Amino acid sequence: MNALADEDRGRGDLYALLGNLLAGPPDPELLEALRGITPAPDDDSELSAAWQMLALAASRSEPSELADEYQQLFIGLGRGEVVPYASWYLTGFLMEMPLALLRGDLRALGIERQQGVCEPEDHAAALCDTMALLITAEQPATLEQQQNFFARHMEPWMARFFRDLQQATSARLYRAVGYLGERFMDIESQAFRISTPAAGAVKPS
Amino acid sequence: MNEDLRDRKADRRSFLKGLAAAGGLVAASGASQAAATTAETLPRAEQAGRRPGYRVTPHVAKYYDKARF
Numbered sequence: 001m002n003a004l005a006d007e008d009r010g011r012g013d014l015y016a017l018l019g020n021l022l023a024g025p026p027d028p029e030l031l032e033a034l035r036g037i038t039p040a041p042d043d044d045s046e047l048s049a050a051w052q053m054l055a056l057a058a059s060r061s062e063p064s065e066l067a068d069e070y071q072q073l074f075i076g077l078g079r080g081e082v083v084p085y086a087s088w089y090l091t092g093f094l095m096e097m098p099l100a101l102l103r104g105d106l107r108a109l110g111i112e113r114q115q116g117v118c119e120p121e122d123h124a125a126a127l128c129d130t131m132a133l134l135i136t137a138e139q140p141a142t143l144e145q146q147q148n149f150f151a152r153h154m155e156p157w158m159a160r161f162f163r164d165l166q167q168a169t170s171a172r173l174y175r176a177v178g179y180l181g182e183r184f185m186d187i188e189s190q191a192f193r194i195s196t197p198a199a200g201a202v203k204p205s
Numbered sequence: 206m207n208e209d210l211r212d213r214k215a216d217r218r219s220f221l222k223g224l225a226a227a228g229g230l231v232a233a234s235g236a237s238q239a240a241a242t243t244a245e246t247l248p249r250a251e252q253a254g255r256r257p258g259y260r261v262t263p264h265v266a267k268y269y270d271k272a273r274f
Contacts, residue, residue: 007221014224045223187224195217 004136012136014184019128021177022084025070027063034058047187050180057176065172072170081168082161086122089157095120102153106130109141109149124161127154147192159185 004012020026026034037055039048061069074080083089087096099122106112106121111130113121120126134141134149141149162185165171165178 005218007218007224010221010224043223047223187221191217191220194220195213 004140008135008140011188012132014180015128015132015135018177018181018184019125019132021174022123022125022128025063025066026058026173031058031061031063031066046183047180050176050183053176054173054180057173061173069170069172069174073165073168073174081170082164084124084161085120086124086127086153086157087120089161098122098153102127105149105152109134109145122153124158127158143192143195147196150188150192154185155189159189 020030034054035058037051037058039051072080073082074084083094085094086098086102087094090096090098099120102122111133121130131146131150131154134146159182162178162181166175166182168174168178171178
Protein backbone atom coordinates (compact mmCIF):
# COMPACT_ATOMS: atom_id res chain seq x y z
CA MET A 1 0.00 0.00 0.00
CA ASN A 2 1.49 3.28 -1.05
CA ALA A 3 1.63 5.95 1.68
CA LEU A 4 1.01 9.26 0.02
CA ALA A 5 2.24 12.46 1.63
CA ASP A 6 -0.63 14.67 2.76
CA GLU A 7 0.12 17.32 0.17
CA ASP A 8 0.10 14.77 -2.63
CA ARG A 9 -3.15 13.28 -1.36
CA GLY A 10 -4.55 16.81 -1.47
CA ARG A 11 -3.33 17.29 -5.01
CA GLY A 12 -4.80 13.98 -6.11
CA ASP A 13 -8.14 14.73 -4.47
CA LEU A 14 -8.33 18.15 -6.03
CA TYR A 15 -7.47 16.87 -9.49
CA ALA A 16 -10.11 14.14 -9.08
CA LEU A 17 -12.69 16.70 -8.00
CA LEU A 18 -11.93 18.99 -10.94
CA GLY A 19 -12.02 16.02 -13.31
CA ASN A 20 -15.39 15.03 -11.95
CA LEU A 21 -16.85 18.53 -12.27
CA LEU A 22 -15.48 19.03 -15.78
CA ALA A 23 -16.75 15.66 -17.00
CA GLY A 24 -20.35 16.49 -16.25
CA PRO A 25 -22.60 18.45 -13.89
CA PRO A 26 -22.40 17.33 -10.27
CA ASP A 27 -25.10 14.95 -9.13
CA PRO A 28 -27.11 15.81 -5.98
CA GLU A 29 -24.73 13.83 -3.79
CA LEU A 30 -21.67 15.67 -5.00
CA LEU A 31 -23.49 19.00 -4.87
CA GLU A 32 -24.34 18.36 -1.23
CA ALA A 33 -20.72 17.49 -0.52
CA LEU A 34 -19.56 20.73 -2.12
CA ARG A 35 -22.01 22.68 0.03
CA GLY A 36 -20.44 21.13 3.10
CA ILE A 37 -16.89 22.24 2.36
CA THR A 38 -15.78 24.54 5.17
CA PRO A 39 -12.24 25.90 4.97
CA ALA A 40 -10.39 26.71 8.17
CA PRO A 41 -11.49 30.15 9.43
CA ASP A 42 -7.90 31.36 9.92
CA ASP A 43 -6.87 30.46 6.37
CA ASP A 44 -6.77 33.65 4.30
CA SER A 45 -5.13 32.10 1.23
CA GLU A 46 -6.52 32.42 -2.28
CA LEU A 47 -7.15 28.69 -2.30
CA SER A 48 -9.27 28.99 0.82
CA ALA A 49 -11.22 31.81 -0.83
CA ALA A 50 -11.74 29.54 -3.82
CA TRP A 51 -13.16 26.80 -1.60
CA GLN A 52 -15.51 29.29 0.03
CA MET A 53 -16.68 30.51 -3.37
CA LEU A 54 -17.31 26.95 -4.50
CA ALA A 55 -19.28 26.08 -1.35
CA LEU A 56 -21.33 29.26 -1.66
CA ALA A 57 -22.02 28.70 -5.36
CA ALA A 58 -23.02 25.10 -4.63
CA SER A 59 -25.41 26.22 -1.92
CA ARG A 60 -27.13 28.46 -4.46
CA SER A 61 -27.34 25.80 -7.17
CA GLU A 62 -29.93 23.18 -7.97
CA PRO A 63 -29.11 19.99 -9.89
CA SER A 64 -31.60 20.78 -12.66
CA GLU A 65 -30.03 24.22 -13.22
CA LEU A 66 -26.57 22.71 -13.24
CA ALA A 67 -27.43 20.39 -16.09
CA ASP A 68 -28.45 23.43 -18.15
CA GLU A 69 -25.38 25.36 -17.06
CA TYR A 70 -23.08 22.52 -18.07
CA GLN A 71 -24.90 22.14 -21.37
CA GLN A 72 -24.56 25.81 -22.26
CA LEU A 73 -20.96 26.03 -21.13
CA PHE A 74 -19.47 22.96 -22.73
CA ILE A 75 -21.92 21.65 -25.31
CA GLY A 76 -24.26 24.37 -26.56
CA LEU A 77 -25.80 24.43 -30.00
CA GLY A 78 -22.89 23.58 -32.23
CA ARG A 79 -20.44 24.30 -29.47
CA GLY A 80 -20.48 25.63 -25.94
CA GLU A 81 -19.13 28.88 -24.60
CA VAL A 82 -15.92 27.15 -23.58
CA VAL A 83 -14.21 24.39 -25.53
CA PRO A 84 -12.41 22.20 -22.99
CA TYR A 85 -9.78 20.64 -25.24
CA ALA A 86 -6.04 21.21 -25.33
CA SER A 87 -5.96 21.05 -29.13
CA TRP A 88 -8.53 23.82 -29.38
CA TYR A 89 -6.62 26.11 -27.05
CA LEU A 90 -3.22 25.42 -28.54
CA THR A 91 -4.04 25.29 -32.25
CA GLY A 92 -7.57 26.63 -32.69
CA PHE A 93 -8.76 23.26 -33.97
CA LEU A 94 -9.93 20.01 -32.40
CA MET A 95 -7.92 16.78 -32.49
CA GLU A 96 -4.68 18.34 -33.63
CA MET A 97 -1.03 17.72 -32.85
CA PRO A 98 -1.38 18.28 -29.06
CA LEU A 99 -3.70 15.29 -28.94
CA ALA A 100 -1.24 13.14 -30.89
CA LEU A 101 1.59 14.12 -28.53
CA LEU A 102 -0.62 13.43 -25.53
CA ARG A 103 -1.53 9.98 -26.80
CA GLY A 104 2.15 9.16 -27.20
CA ASP A 105 2.91 10.27 -23.66
CA LEU A 106 -0.04 8.33 -22.25
CA ARG A 107 1.22 5.21 -23.98
CA ALA A 108 4.68 5.78 -22.52
CA LEU A 109 3.15 6.12 -19.06
CA GLY A 110 1.19 2.89 -19.48
CA ILE A 111 -2.18 4.61 -19.57
CA GLU A 112 -4.66 3.69 -22.24
CA ARG A 113 -8.18 4.60 -23.23
CA GLN A 114 -10.74 1.93 -22.61
CA GLN A 115 -12.49 0.26 -25.55
CA GLY A 116 -15.65 1.83 -26.84
CA VAL A 117 -14.83 5.35 -25.70
CA CYS A 118 -14.72 8.02 -28.38
CA GLU A 119 -13.99 11.23 -26.44
CA PRO A 120 -10.51 12.62 -27.16
CA GLU A 121 -8.03 12.34 -24.32
CA ASP A 122 -7.14 16.04 -24.38
CA HIS A 123 -10.41 16.99 -22.68
CA ALA A 124 -9.71 19.02 -19.53
CA ALA A 125 -11.50 16.43 -17.39
CA ALA A 126 -9.39 13.61 -18.83
CA LEU A 127 -6.18 15.50 -18.12
CA CYS A 128 -7.22 16.19 -14.51
CA ASP A 129 -8.13 12.54 -14.08
CA THR A 130 -4.80 11.50 -15.55
CA MET A 131 -2.91 13.68 -13.09
CA ALA A 132 -4.99 12.25 -10.23
CA LEU A 133 -4.08 8.80 -11.47
CA LEU A 134 -0.38 9.64 -11.78
CA ILE A 135 -0.34 10.96 -8.21
CA THR A 136 -2.51 8.42 -6.40
CA ALA A 137 -1.90 5.14 -8.25
CA GLU A 138 -0.63 2.29 -6.11
CA GLN A 139 2.68 2.82 -7.83
CA PRO A 140 2.51 6.57 -8.47
CA ALA A 141 4.45 8.28 -11.20
CA THR A 142 7.60 10.04 -10.06
CA LEU A 143 7.42 13.76 -9.40
CA GLU A 144 9.48 14.28 -12.54
CA GLN A 145 6.97 12.30 -14.61
CA GLN A 146 4.12 14.28 -13.09
CA GLN A 147 5.91 17.54 -13.76
CA ASN A 148 6.69 16.49 -17.33
CA PHE A 149 3.06 15.60 -18.01
CA PHE A 150 1.80 18.82 -16.42
CA ALA A 151 4.30 20.99 -18.29
CA ARG A 152 3.61 19.40 -21.65
CA HIS A 153 -0.15 18.94 -21.58
CA MET A 154 -1.72 21.19 -18.96
CA GLU A 155 0.40 24.20 -18.09
CA PRO A 156 0.35 25.73 -21.60
CA TRP A 157 -3.42 26.20 -21.62
CA MET A 158 -5.43 25.10 -18.61
CA ALA A 159 -5.09 28.30 -16.58
CA ARG A 160 -6.44 30.15 -19.62
CA PHE A 161 -9.27 27.65 -19.90
CA PHE A 162 -10.18 28.16 -16.23
CA ARG A 163 -10.10 31.94 -16.71
CA ASP A 164 -12.44 31.61 -19.68
CA LEU A 165 -14.73 29.50 -17.54
CA GLN A 166 -14.91 32.28 -14.95
CA GLN A 167 -15.84 34.80 -17.62
CA ALA A 168 -18.43 32.69 -19.46
CA THR A 169 -21.85 34.31 -19.26
CA SER A 170 -23.60 31.01 -18.46
CA ALA A 171 -21.26 30.17 -15.59
CA ARG A 172 -22.62 30.19 -12.06
CA LEU A 173 -21.24 27.23 -10.13
CA TYR A 174 -18.62 26.83 -12.84
CA ARG A 175 -17.35 30.34 -12.25
CA ALA A 176 -16.24 29.10 -8.84
CA VAL A 177 -14.87 25.92 -10.40
CA GLY A 178 -12.86 28.09 -12.79
CA TYR A 179 -11.49 30.19 -9.94
CA LEU A 180 -10.50 27.10 -7.96
CA GLY A 181 -8.94 25.52 -11.04
CA GLU A 182 -6.92 28.60 -11.91
CA ARG A 183 -5.59 28.93 -8.36
CA PHE A 184 -4.66 25.25 -8.35
CA MET A 185 -2.86 25.43 -11.70
CA ASP A 186 -0.81 28.33 -10.34
CA ILE A 187 0.05 26.38 -7.19
CA GLU A 188 1.06 23.36 -9.23
CA SER A 189 3.28 25.44 -11.51
CA GLN A 190 5.05 27.03 -8.56
CA ALA A 191 5.40 23.77 -6.64
CA PHE A 192 7.00 22.02 -9.60
CA ARG A 193 9.45 24.87 -9.99
CA ILE A 194 10.39 24.58 -6.34
CA SER A 195 10.97 20.84 -6.47
CA THR A 196 12.54 20.73 -9.91
CA PRO A 197 14.71 23.77 -10.67
CA ALA A 198 14.78 22.92 -14.37
CA ALA A 199 10.97 22.89 -14.53
CA GLY A 200 9.71 24.71 -17.56
CA ALA A 201 12.65 23.48 -19.57
CA VAL A 202 11.24 20.01 -20.13
CA LYS A 203 12.27 18.44 -23.39
CA PRO A 204 9.66 16.59 -25.40
CA SER A 205 10.03 12.84 -25.09
CA MET B 206 19.57 11.90 -0.96
CA ASN B 207 21.74 14.98 -1.23
CA GLU B 208 21.14 18.09 0.83
CA ASP B 209 19.89 20.19 -2.06
CA LEU B 210 17.26 17.64 -3.01
CA ARG B 211 16.21 17.29 0.64
CA ASP B 212 15.87 21.07 0.95
CA ARG B 213 13.80 21.28 -2.22
CA LYS B 214 11.48 18.54 -0.99
CA ALA B 215 11.04 20.37 2.30
CA ASP B 216 10.38 23.64 0.48
CA ARG B 217 7.79 21.95 -1.69
CA ARG B 218 6.05 20.36 1.29
CA SER B 219 5.97 23.70 3.04
CA PHE B 220 4.60 25.44 -0.05
CA LEU B 221 1.88 22.82 -0.47
CA LYS B 222 0.90 22.75 3.19
CA GLY B 223 -2.35 24.59 2.53
CA LEU B 224 -3.16 22.17 -0.22
CA ALA B 225 -2.76 19.23 2.12
CA ALA B 226 -5.38 20.74 4.41
CA ALA B 227 -7.63 21.54 1.47
CA GLY B 228 -7.29 18.02 0.16
CA GLY B 229 -8.41 16.72 3.51
CA LEU B 230 -11.43 18.94 3.25
CA VAL B 231 -12.38 17.53 -0.12
CA ALA B 232 -11.83 13.96 0.99
CA ALA B 233 -13.79 14.48 4.19
CA SER B 234 -16.69 15.94 2.27
CA GLY B 235 -16.71 12.97 -0.09
CA ALA B 236 -16.43 15.31 -3.06
CA SER B 237 -13.42 13.60 -4.60
CA GLN B 238 -14.60 10.11 -3.77
CA ALA B 239 -17.64 10.51 -5.95
CA ALA B 240 -15.43 10.50 -9.00
CA ALA B 241 -13.47 7.47 -7.90
CA THR B 242 -16.61 5.49 -7.17
CA THR B 243 -18.05 6.29 -10.56
CA ALA B 244 -14.89 5.41 -12.38
CA GLU B 245 -13.84 2.30 -10.58
CA THR B 246 -16.82 0.44 -9.26
CA LEU B 247 -19.79 0.97 -11.53
CA PRO B 248 -20.15 -1.37 -14.49
CA ARG B 249 -19.27 0.34 -17.74
CA ALA B 250 -22.76 0.04 -19.18
CA GLU B 251 -24.27 1.72 -16.15
CA GLN B 252 -21.80 4.54 -16.38
CA ALA B 253 -22.48 5.01 -20.05
CA GLY B 254 -26.13 5.52 -19.28
CA ARG B 255 -25.55 8.21 -16.72
CA ARG B 256 -24.92 11.17 -18.97
CA PRO B 257 -26.32 10.48 -22.39
CA GLY B 258 -25.81 12.86 -25.29
CA TYR B 259 -22.57 14.73 -25.42
CA ARG B 260 -20.51 12.10 -23.71
CA VAL B 261 -20.45 8.53 -24.83
CA THR B 262 -19.54 7.83 -21.24
CA PRO B 263 -19.99 9.89 -18.11
CA HIS B 264 -16.54 10.25 -16.74
CA VAL B 265 -13.25 10.45 -18.51
CA ALA B 266 -11.42 8.66 -15.73
CA LYS B 267 -12.76 5.39 -16.98
CA TYR B 268 -10.95 5.95 -20.26
CA TYR B 269 -7.86 4.72 -18.63
CA ASP B 270 -6.87 1.31 -17.53
CA LYS B 271 -5.47 1.65 -14.05
CA ALA B 272 -4.31 -1.95 -13.99
CA ARG B 273 -1.42 -1.24 -16.32
CA PHE B 274 0.33 0.96 -13.76
